[in-house]
Amino acid sequence: MEEKRLSGSKDPGVYDVIFVGGGAANTAALLHLLWHHGYDGKVLLLERGKPITERDFDDPHDIVSGFPFGSGQTSDCKMVVSKITGGSLCGCVGMNSFNDAAYRFVEQMSFFNNESIMNYYRSPPPVPPFLHETDFEVIRNGIIHIGTEFGQQIGKRVYNYLVSLPNLDVHCKEKVLDIDLQDKRVFTDCDRTYRGRTIVIGTGKASHDMLQALILKYKLEWSRGEAHVGTRVEVPRGVVKRHIDLYYDFKYILKLPSGDARSFCACPGGQVRRVENYGIYSLNGAAARTEGLKTDRTNFAIIVKVNLNPDADVFQYLYNWGKRINDYHQPKDGIVKVSWKTFLTRASLRALLGHSVWHSIYSWCDEFQSITPEFLDTVQMQFPEIKFATNRPTLTNTLQLVDGVYIVGETTGLTRGLWQSVISGICCVEGMVKEL
Numbered sequence: 001m002e003e004k005r006l007s008g009s010k011d012p013g014v015y016d017v018i019f020v021g022g023g024a025a026n027t028a029a030l031l032h033l034l035w036h037h038g039y040d041g042k043v044l045l046l047e048r049g050k051p052i053t054e055r056d057f058d059d060p061h062d063i064v065s066g067f068p069f070g071s072g073q074t075s076d077c078k079m080v081v082s083k084i085t086g087g088s089l090c091g092c093v094g095m096n097s098f099n100d101a102a103y104r105f106v107e108q109m110s111f112f113n114n115e116s117i118m119n120y121y122r123s124p125p126p127v128p129p130f131l132h133e134t135d136f137e138v139i140r141n142g143i144i145h146i147g148t149e150f151g152q153q154i155g156k157r158v159y160n161y162l163v164s165l166p167n168l169d170v171h172c173k174e175k176v177l178d179i180d181l182q183d184k185r186v187f188t189d190c191d192r193t194y195r196g197r198t199i200v201i202g203t204g205k206a207s208h209d210m211l212q213a214l215i216l217k218y219k220l221e222w223s224r225g226e227a228h229v230g231t232r233v234e235v236p237r238g239v240v241k242r243h244i245d246l247y248y249d250f251k252y253i254l255k256l257p258s259g260d261a262r263s264f265c266a267c268p269g270g271q272v273r274r275v276e277n278y279g280i281y282s283l284n285g286a287a288a289r290t291e292g293l294k295t296d297r298t299n300f301a302i303i304v305k306v307n308l309n310p311d312a313d314v315f316q317y318l319y320n321w322g323k324r325i326n327d328y329h330q331p332k333d334g335i336v337k338v339s340w341k342t343f344l345t346r347a348s349l350r351a352l353l354g355h356s357v358w359h360s361i362y363s364w365c366d367e368f369q370s371i372t373p374e375f376l377d378t379v380q381m382q383f384p385e386i387k388f389a390t391n392r393p394t395l396t397n398t399l400q401l402v403d404g405v406y407i408v409g410e411t412t413g414l415t416r417g418l419w420q421s422v423i424s425g426i427c428c429v430e431g432m433v434k435e436l
């Protein structure tokens, strides 16, 4: 698809609204503004990654690979319909706006796919008897797992729709380097400057350095994100089948003095892949729903929240942690397999995760073993998994950063996952249209 460019591109382009970042949150915001509200002002979207139409399913995982759905290339499109699983968006925007935006999102998606996305929704099942016997706290969610491939199809339709709109310019492969929050100017790596009356920043966890620079420059209040580390594990699909049947993305939390351990991001029939963030290699999982693409394995993460020194920068902290792990062992293409027994007896690997993290993970596995006896014999511990968190400006009951500048999605540090990101985008537009 030809990208639309401003004529005389060295001249500053002037727009009514500029969206920075074409991820899940900003895509939902754009759609809500242009499709739902029928906004006819001049709009620009700047995305540093490739358009979704140029991405392959087999591209390496890249959280910054861009538009739409940001990490959608790799995101499994498991949509956890929850106000409580991570994040504090509901507290910020209020329950009514949250529910309203969720409805609008379903409406959007129903327009872009033939069957309503709600067909995929199932109500959370009750806690089964075999879990009553354990110390697990169970998070029950209604999961819509539309599948990575189907998610991409929807993403492509959304992309094709958006680029066909006469009042929207879409510039992919153009990275925003800096934003002047007062003059509402946006500077990019293509040596261009744009000016907007309104700017919406939805850069996800990427460009956190740009956000930090803005926070310092404009003396915005900020707070530290959370850091989670742990490990991805892989088991034969059959071992966790009944957990998957019950809760597609099963989340079992074990409360421990050494730090709560939780399972996270189950990927049935999927693969563990290497991920690179800021030069640090880690692992993540992808699920497959399409029969031909399925493996006979299921992977999921077991992670623990780590307590940071009050002065620590969460990104520096995680970077240092990841670097230590990488210096020890770089995962080769895709997968490093460390068997459970090797992992257990290798003091060095245990040391990499830190004693208390390891202790929590080990206790989680022990508890899981009591309900799934084949677990310990079959599990393969993968490379340590690191979850990057967002150092964010402090926002209270608003998604507005300063006058005329809004932030959405993971940039805010208020959301977790696709569902909450898109809801933040829609809520933002609802507030914004009153000012436009």
Ligand SMILES: Cc1cc2nc3c(=O)[nH]c(=O)nc-3n(C[C@H](O)[C@H](O)[C@H](O)COP(=O)(O)OP(=O)(O)OC[C@H]3O[C@@H](n4cnc5c(N)ncnc54)[C@H](O)[C@@H]3O)c2cc1C
Pocket (backbone or CB within 6 Å): 020, 021, 022, 023, 024, 025, 026, 046, 047, 048, 049, 061, 063, 064, 065, 066, 067, 069, 070, 071, 072, 074, 075, 076, 077, 078, 079, 080, 174, 175, 176, 177, 202, 203, 204, 205, 206, 207, 210, 284, 285, 408, 409, 410, 411, 416, 417, 418, 419, 421
């Ligand atoms: C491997 C993987 C699997 C996942 N699976 C799931 C899942 O199954 N379910 C779920 O709910 N969540 C999942 N997630 C998380 C989910 O993808 C994110 O929560 C969601 O994408 C966040 O949306 P966002 O719009 O805030 O940020 P993003 O989707 O990250 O979008 C940010 C966009 O901004 C662009 N950008 C960044 N900086 C700049 C800049 N300076 N200039 C221009 N553009 C810029 C990026 O390229 C990106 O396209 C997964 C994530 C990963 C990495």
